[in-house]
Each structure stands twice: as structure tokens, then as C-alpha cells.
Amino acid sequence: MWIEILREALRSIVQNRLRAFLTTLGIIFGVMAVIAVVSIVQGVFFIYTSQLEGLGAGFLFVVSGNPSATKQIKTRPELDDEDADAIQSRVETVLATSPFFFDRRAVQFRGQTVFDVVLMPTSARYPEIQNHYVDQGRFFNAFDDKAKSRVVVIGPDLVEDLGLIRPVGTTVRLYGVPFEVIGVMEQKDGINAFGQPFDRAAIVPHQTAVSLGGKRGGGMLLVKLNTTDDVERSTEEIRRVLRSTHNIPPGDPDDFQIVTQSELLSTVGNITGIATWVVIAIVGVALLVGGIGIMNIMLVSVTERTREIGIRMALGATPQDILAQFLVEATLLGLVGGVIGIFVGYGVSWIATLVVPDFPPPYIPLWAILLAFVFSASVGVVFGLYPAARAARLNPIDALRYE
Amino acid sequence: MSLIELDDVYRTYEMGGEVVRALDGVSLRIEAGELVAIIGQSGSGKSTLMNVLGCLDSPTSGRYALAGQDVSVLDDEQLAHVRNRTIGFVFQSFHLLPRQTALENVALPLLYRREGRLTPKAREAAAQEALGIVGLADRALHRPNEMSGGQRQRVAIARALVGKPHMILADEPTGNLDSKTSLEILDLLVALPEEQGRTVIIVTHEPEVAERCHRTIRLLDGKVVEDTRDGTPLPEKAAAAEREARGAAHVD
Known part of the structure; x- marks a missing residue:
């Protein structure tokens, strides 16, 4: 019996393809949004946590205040x-x-000025702490720091921005005074625990920066x-x-706060969790709209097929048979929308992967797919119930006479 | 026990505050294997009688027993089962499902059968057999819009026969057909009692159709005003039972 009901529902949907598609647009968009956002949020989460994990569990920082x-x-x-x-x-x-702070300054090289470069004044211990070492030249040492030497180690992207061909040994201007470039950091994609990109930063000795008045806060x-x-x-x-x-x-x-890596991780987890729930709430509205669309079209369908309902009843279909038929059709409509939405959402997350550098390939957790399935099907059931009940309550005589 | 026993059946409607007696104390016996015409002008109550006989409608009062079962006490679901098992409908405007093939249309009643459900294969075979009876074995995969009116009505008759019901209820079966096709369909229907052993009840307003039936029941204003078998009034016994029932109704 269920096979026939399913086949009948499929036939009805296929026969009204365009209508079915338009009806399920709400569901399609809702599910698409769930899948795309979950996938993107997971991607961002993945990037951030993998970088935080790169710092190692033994990393922590202290902020003043x-x-x-x-x-x-x-x-x-x-x-x-x-x-x-x-x-x-x-x-x-x-x-x-290592003491640390950041500063934003213009860096000049010959006529060239790069504005708003992230400056990281810190001590000679910075490389071990951040797991980030020099690629060319050398990092400054404790003596450079104590002597307030005007030396700078810069990231590879900044080398490019400044147009330096042989960076080590050249002189750039910082804080309005000349600094010698003594090293170039190795490439380390991404951002540090404070959100700055590693490869575009300039690292200077802490005391040098303090003496030049760079420290605020x-x-x-x-x-x-x-x-x-x-x-x-x-x-x-x-x-x-x-x-x-x-x-x-x-x-x-x-008068300070100590932040550990695990705290950072859980903060990131909280933020992505909140983002996910906000999206789910928005999606709930989309699915509600989609559900009303389904209800609307099912009511039309019941009216259009009043005579068919009468015929089926005359031939021995019980009210439950009619109810099941329309309920299955509504559920199927919801599910079809859900499946299309899953695929479109997957496509959108692929676009994110292609457009954003370093973005991981879309990862859609099974729970998101199941959620999309269950949601779209239950939207179909819930909003199909009223039209189906109306169909089941029809009087066979009136239904047969309906033109 | 007769196949159909109607005892003092009333069916009243309210229309604009006025009570309309569509059936006004009808008592009837129809035996298995009979070929009966129910005639009357529009408004005589013959459609209501057909709906009651077909278990599509329930009497307001009175008793209706079909194949030994009192159906006036059944709910919608049970009535659906009774229709499915006992009755095959043939309608004036065919009432086939337009999107399904002839074979699927004919198999439909078997789909809704609760007891002794057949497998899809067996249903298809039964439908094919029924199409054979009406001479449309080669049209099984056509859809209604690819068939003539006469062919559609044959499909409808096959659909009425497929569940091997006790009776076929035909409501103006030739009303939408030309005279030549009407004759063919009528030939098919009147042969059923003998060839298939089914009771056939034809509701019609055409005297030519009624002439082909063995028994004629004429309704007027919701009452049976004539009940003749091959031109002669019913045997005294049945008529007496009817009078008795009517008398009982008058007592209260």
C-alpha cells in the first residue's frame, strides 16, 4: 500500500514539476542556508582552532587590566x-x-610607504613561544633588546609589499627613524591568537619600541x-x-588576566556555536515560510482533485487512505526541497572554499544533513496535515459531484 | 435473505430551513442476480436512493441491510470497506482517474481492499482479466484521454467488476454516450447478471434503458410508486411486507 501511495505522490509531484519546485523554494533556501552556514562556520572554526592548536597547549598570554x-x-x-x-x-x-604588544605604523622604504603595518614589539624569546622562526638572516637577540637596537624582522608578505629584493641588510623607516632589516620570518599562513596575519607583521625589540613611544596601553x-x-x-x-x-x-x-589556549578554544567554540544557533533561528523562519507554501499548494491540490478524492472514496478508500495520500505528498514535497537544499548548500560551501584562500573543503557534519532532512520532512508533515485532513473529511457524494 | 433489504427508509435534507424528504419511507427487496432499473424524473429521489444503496450516504431513519449486514449503523471507514467489497460503481461521466492508465484505473478498487489483499502482480492480472470481459484487453496501457467515451465507460465497467462485488450500481451509464455506443454499453451491463452472476441496478430516466431490465422501480417524490417485474406487479408477499412496514411507520 505504501509503495502505491508513494508512487502516486511522486507522480503528482512530477506532473506539477514547476509548481512543486516553486512551492519548495522556501524549504530549499532554508536548508541551503543551514548547510552552507554550518559548513562555513565549521571551516572558520577549523582554521582558527588548527592555528590555536599550532600554538601548543603550553601557550598562554597575560593581558593587562x-x-x-x-x-x-x-x-x-x-x-x-x-x-x-x-x-x-x-x-x-x-x-x-616575552613582553608583547601591537602597534600599527607606516613602514617606508625609499619612496614607498606601506601604511598600517602590524608592528609586534617583543623579546628575543618570541620565536620559541610562537613556534615561528626566521627564514633568512637572524632574529634579534637579548642584547639587541637591551641596547634598544633599531632592527626589525619582517614577514614574507611585507617583504613583497615593500618591494624588497634582498631584504636582509636593507634599511627601512619606522617611527620616523631608520631600522635595519636583519631577518625575514618563515612563511606561516594565517593569523596569531590576536587575529593578526603572521606574514604581514614587522617584529621589533620590545625596549626599542618602548623607547620610541610605541607603547600605548x-x-x-x-x-x-x-x-x-x-x-x-x-x-x-x-x-x-x-x-x-x-x-x-x-x-x-x-589587574591582569591570564588566557590559556584551552580558554581560547572554548571561546571560539562558543562564538561558532552562537553563530550556528542564530542561523538555525533564521532558518526556522525560512522553513516556516516554506511550510506555509506547502500548505497553500496542498490546499490547492486538494481542491483540484476533489473529484478524484470522491472517486477513490467510492471505490473503497477510507478517510485514512486519503489522509495518507496527501500527507505523503506533502512530506515528499518537503523532502525534495530538503534534498535540493542540501546539494545547493554544499555547492555554496564549495564556492566559499574556492574564493577564500586557505579555506578547508566543505565539511558538512552528518548531524546537519540529518537535521535538514528531519526538518524538511517534518515541515511537510506539519503543514500537510491540515490540507490532508480536509481531503479526508470530504463527503464522497459532494466530492463526486464537484466540477 | 435478500441481497438488499430497505425497510421504511427516510432521507431528509434541510434546505433553507425547509425539510426536504428525498426518500419518504422506501421499503424494497432486491434479490441477488436481479437486473433492476430505478426510474423517475429528476427530483424524484432516485439519485438519493442510488447514494443510499451505494453506501455513499446513510438513511436518516429506517434500516438498510446489504448482503445480510445492517449498514445504517456503520461509520465512514466501515462504509468504505462495504463499498469496496460489495459494490461496483458505474457513473454517468465515467469518473476515471485521468493520469492513470486503463489498467491502473481498473486495479484501483483492489488497492483499497483490506481483507485478502492481492500482490501488485495479482492485482494487475485481475485488472487485465476485467478489461478482457469488457473487450478492452488491448487498451490496457492507454490513458482515458486517449479513448472514446464508449471505451471509457467500458473501462469503468471493468473497474466495477474487478473486485467481484455483489452488485453493480450504474448511475445513468449511457447519459453521456451517443445512441449506438449506448446500446453497446447497455448490452454489456444487462448481460452481467447472467454471465457474471452480479446484481445490476441501473438508475436512469430513459424508458428505453428501463425496458431492457427485468424489474422496474419507479420513484416519485421520494416514494416507490411502481414496482413491476417484466411488466407485472410484484408478487403479493413482497408488496405485503412493504405495506406492513409502511403501516408500522404510521403507528407512531
Whole structure:
């Protein structure tokens, strides 16, 4: 029986192809949006987390200030070389610490100016902490930092932007004064934990930048642990050291925040999760509209086929048979829309892959496909129920007489 | 036990606040294998009688037993089963499903059969056989719009026969056909009691059609005003039963 009902529903849909297609557009767009957005959000999530994971579980950073206790902090919180040295020497599990901040400056080379270059003043320990090393020349050392040497290490993309042919040894202007390019960083696609692209940054010694007045705000510290076993305990020790160097009396809130990699990961997870749910809510509206479209067309279909319903009833179809027939047709309409939507959504995510560099190939989790299926089918069922019930309630005599 | 037993059946409608008695105390017995014409002018109640006999409509009061079963107490679903098992319909405007082939149209009643369901293959074979009976075995895969009116009505008759029902109810079966085709369809229908052992009831307003039937029941204003078999009134026994039923209704 179900096979015949299914065949009958298919026949009816195929016979009204255009109408069926237009009817299911709402569903198609809804499901397409789910699939495309889930896939894109997953892609972004993948890029970001893989980069964060590249930092290693032992990576953490300290930012000055504490948004949850701004009013209680009296002093201007500041994170500097002293703090970095204190952590380095007093916390055993710390491999390296480096003060860090970013700045945006113009970089000039001969007549050429590249505006808005991300400047990263930091210490000589930066390469080990970020897992990012020089490709040509050398990175600056602790002496360069102490001596406030005007040296800079630049990313490969910035080399290109400046039009440098043999970068190491050339002189560029930064903060209005000449700096010697002593190294070029290796290519490291993507962005760091703060969202800056690695390959377009210029790295200078921390104290040099401070002396030239580049530092605004409290700065931060990058920390690399030599063990990933007990990140929490290390975090607690770093906190104790910083409280003592900042002379924070017991009971007062921290004037800094320690952010670990796992916290970053969960933040990213939260953001993508929120994005996904927002999209699902929007899609819910699209599916509602799609469902109303299905209901509308099914009501038309029931009216058009009133006589057919009468004939079937006269031949022995029960109200349930008629109900099943129209319900299956509505469900099938929803499903067809869902399937088309899945394919179109997959196509859209492929376009994202082709257009955005470094974007992973579309990854559509099984749950998204199942969700799309279940949603489109249930939209069909829910919105097909009323028209189908109307068909089933028809009086055979009136239905047979219907012209 | 007769195939059809109607005892004092009323069917009333309300129309604009006025009660219309479409059937006004009808009592009837129709035996298995009879060939019956129900005649009357439009508004005489013959369509209502046909609907009641066909279990498409239920009497307002009175008893209707079909093949020994009181159908006036059944719900919509049970009535659908009774229609499917017991009755084959032939309509004036054929009422075939336009998108389906002749074979699929004929097989349709078997699709809705609950007890003793046939496999799709067996249904197709039965439909093909029924098409053979009406002489359309070679038109099985044609759709209604590829056939003449007479052929369509033959398909409809095959569809009425396929479920091997007790009776065929034909409502103005020749009303939409030319006279030559009408004769062919009528020949087919009147031969069914003898050849297929089915009771055939033809509702018509054409005297020529009624003449071909053995028994003629004439309705007027919802009442049976004439019931003759081959021109002679019904045997006394049946007539007495009818009077008795009518008398009982008058007591209250």
C-alpha cells in the first residue's frame, strides 16, 4: 500500500514539476542556508582552532587590566620586561616569557610607504613561544633588546609589499627613524591568537619600541610552558608572581588576566556555536515560510482533485487512505526541497572554499544533513496535515459531484 | 435473505430551513442476480436512493441491510470497506482517474481492499482479466484521454467488476454516450447478471434503458410508486411486507 501511495505522490509531484519546485523554494533556501552556514562556520572554526592548536597547549598570554574589576584597580596596570623576567625566573614550568604588544605604523622604504603595518614589539624569546622562526638572516637577540637596537624582522608578505629584493641588510623607516632589516620570518599562513596575519607583521625589540613611544596601553605577556601536564597550576603560579610584582594587597582583584589556549578554544567554540544557533533561528523562519507554501499548494491540490478524492472514496478508500495520500505528498514535497537544499548548500560551501584562500573543503557534519532532512520532512508533515485532513473529511457524494 | 433489504427508509435534507424528504419511507427487496432499473424524473429521489444503496450516504431513519449486514449503523471507514467489497460503481461521466492508465484505473478498487489483499502482480492480472470481459484487453496501457467515451465507460465497467462485488450500481451509464455506443454499453451491463452472476441496478430516466431490465422501480417524490417485474406487479408477499412496514411507520 505504501509503495502505491508513494508512487502516486511522486507522480503528482512530477506532473506539477514547476509548481512543486516553486512551492519548495522556501524549504530549499532554508536548508541551503543551514548547510552552507554550518559548513562555513565549521571551516572558520577549523582554521582558527588548527592555528590555536599550532600554538601548543603550553601557550598562554597575560593581558593587562581586568574587565570584571575595573573600578577597584587604582593603579594603571602595566605588563613589562620586569614582569616577564620575574615569571621567567620564579615559575619553574615556564620555558619562555616575552613582553608583547601591537602597534600599527607606516613602514617606508625609499619612496614607498606601506601604511598600517602590524608592528609586534617583543623579546628575543618570541620565536620559541610562537613556534615561528626566521627564514633568512637572524632574529634579534637579548642584547639587541637591551641596547634598544633599531632592527626589525619582517614577514614574507611585507617583504613583497615593500618591494624588497634582498631584504636582509636593507634599511627601512619606522617611527620616523631608520631600522635595519636583519631577518625575514618563515612563511606561516594565517593569523596569531590576536587575529593578526603572521606574514604581514614587522617584529621589533620590545625596549626599542618602548623607547620610541610605541607603547600605548598596558601591554601583554606571551608565555610558553615547558610542560602541558598541569597548565592550571602553572597559571596559578604566574598569577601569584604577577600579584607580588604589582604589589596587589591580598583580597584586591588582579589587574591582569591570564588566557590559556584551552580558554581560547572554548571561546571560539562558543562564538561558532552562537553563530550556528542564530542561523538555525533564521532558518526556522525560512522553513516556516516554506511550510506555509506547502500548505497553500496542498490546499490547492486538494481542491483540484476533489473529484478524484470522491472517486477513490467510492471505490473503497477510507478517510485514512486519503489522509495518507496527501500527507505523503506533502512530506515528499518537503523532502525534495530538503534534498535540493542540501546539494545547493554544499555547492555554496564549495564556492566559499574556492574564493577564500586557505579555506578547508566543505565539511558538512552528518548531524546537519540529518537535521535538514528531519526538518524538511517534518515541515511537510506539519503543514500537510491540515490540507490532508480536509481531503479526508470530504463527503464522497459532494466530492463526486464537484466540477 | 435478500441481497438488499430497505425497510421504511427516510432521507431528509434541510434546505433553507425547509425539510426536504428525498426518500419518504422506501421499503424494497432486491434479490441477488436481479437486473433492476430505478426510474423517475429528476427530483424524484432516485439519485438519493442510488447514494443510499451505494453506501455513499446513510438513511436518516429506517434500516438498510446489504448482503445480510445492517449498514445504517456503520461509520465512514466501515462504509468504505462495504463499498469496496460489495459494490461496483458505474457513473454517468465515467469518473476515471485521468493520469492513470486503463489498467491502473481498473486495479484501483483492489488497492483499497483490506481483507485478502492481492500482490501488485495479482492485482494487475485481475485488472487485465476485467478489461478482457469488457473487450478492452488491448487498451490496457492507454490513458482515458486517449479513448472514446464508449471505451471509457467500458473501462469503468471493468473497474466495477474487478473486485467481484455483489452488485453493480450504474448511475445513468449511457447519459453521456451517443445512441449506438449506448446500446453497446447497455448490452454489456444487462448481460452481467447472467454471465457474471452480479446484481445490476441501473438508475436512469430513459424508458428505453428501463425496458431492457427485468424489474422496474419507479420513484416519485421520494416514494416507490411502481414496482413491476417484466411488466407485472410484484408478487403479493413482497408488496405485503412493504405495506406492513409502511403501516408500522404510521403507528407512531
